[in-house]
Amino acid sequence: MVKAVFIDFYGTLVHEDGAIIRKVSQIIFDTGVVQNYSDIGSYWWNEFQTMFHNAYGESFVTQRELEYRSLQKTIEHFHSTADAAELCEMMFRHWTAPPAFPKAKVFLEACLVPVYIVSNIDTSDINKAIAFHSFMPDGVFTSEDARSYKPRSELFAYAMRKTGFSPYEVVHIGDSLSSDVKGAGAAGIKAIWINRSDKTVPDGVIAVNNLLDIFGTSFFRE
Known part of the structure; x- marks a missing residue:
């Protein structure tokens, strides 16, 4: 796990x-x-x-x-x-003040391991959005912090350095094959693709349709 x-x-x-x-x-x-x-x-x-x-x-x-x-x-x-x-x-x-997806807050509250937001956005804007929804992640790391955007590896490396976790101890979740799945992979991190539109899933990619399905993946059953 x-x-x-x-x-x-x-x-x-x-x-x-x-x-x-x-x-x-x-x-x-x-x-x-x-x-x-x-x-x-x-x-x-x-x-x-x-x-x-x-x-x-x-x-x-x-x-x-x-x-x-x-x-x-x-x-x-x-x-x-x-x-x-x-x-x-x-x-x-x-x-x-973006609309949240259904179960987003439920996922954050139900996850049994720490959850850190890793985002290609300015720090002030995402902090306002997080406060707007009363989300309570364990940490937030932005492109502005790392001075680099996903899919480059610097933002993932920055998040690992700040949290102390190795690539093998974390999983990255995101809706973009390029920024999230390939970007995380370039940093040695396995990823889960949020595929809400039921697009064709590339070979080797782990995909789910919604956030709560993540808990049924092998990452959370080991």
């Missing part, structure tokens, strides 16, 4: 900001020069990902700043009259 759980936050315990992103994209579509609505999301995502993957160590940039920069570039690209700061605030409000 594992001695501790590392768990992702957005997309795992609480909802991502997909609905807000669609609303922001619609505003850019309505105020810009755009032929296809889908082009907005594609361009914005590519800009964000480029900046995101270069943000580590001395070049680290907070999630809020990455969001603002990528959105500003998107607005400019599509000649929109929208205000990047105003649109970002819509996302930031979601980050600090």
